[in-house]
Amino acid sequence: MxxxxxxxxxxxxxxxxxxxxxxxxxxxxxxxxxxxxxxxxxxxxxxxxxxxxxxxxxxxxxxxYSFFTMAPKGKYPISVCLGTACYVRGAEKVLDEFKNLLKIKVGETTADGLFSLDCLRCVGACGFSPVVLVDKKVYVRMTPEKVRDVLNDFYSL
Structure with missing residues (x-):
């Protein structure tokens, strides 16, 4: 750089x-x-x-510290909470759906630079788990079926 x-x-x-x-x-x-x-x-x-x-x-x-990064993030960074409550309620399946639809792995950024995908341990919203953050927007009670709708909030798949 x-x-x-x-x-x-x-x-x-x-x-x-x-x-x-x-x-x-x-x-x-x-x-x-x-x-x-x-x-x-x-x-x-x-x-x-x-x-x-x-x-x-x-x-x-x-x-x-996990909040620092040495790689560029996408315009819309996605963070899937994998804390205990989120994990137990299916966060891993939500994460898998993001990986599938975006065709990237955790820590990567889409070729168009729009999305990057990461995990975090807890956002303190366990009662609303699983929780996903996209840019500064919080999505609660996530399911794999809702992932496409979340991405469509930012662009159409």
Missing amino acids: CLSASTIESLKTICGKFDNDPKELINILHAVQELVGYLPKEVQEIVAEQLRIPLSKVYGVVTF
Whole structure:
């Protein structure tokens, strides 16, 4: 990835808003990921340089926390909850239907860049399980039969 001069300046500005404090690494990474969409090596290098910490520390945080990603996400990221309540109520079958219809695996993005597919452990809505998040929209009591309708909210299959 080749970062533009304006993106590099924006990354430095974000770090500066947190006083280039290494203790603010997670907050900085959230803000940076919001700006760029993901955290490729080039972005991590700039953050490490600005905070005066080893790249390995930045990389360690990025790879430890599941909400950070080093790969670009689709325009509409899909997250299927696989927490206990969701799993028991059929979330795995819902996930399989997303994989089938989108023709991608977990962690991948569709060729058109519209959708990416991931799993998460709990969204705190166990009473409405299974739960799926698409972009910032929450879908509750999901079934495999509802997956096509969810995707149709964003484009027609």
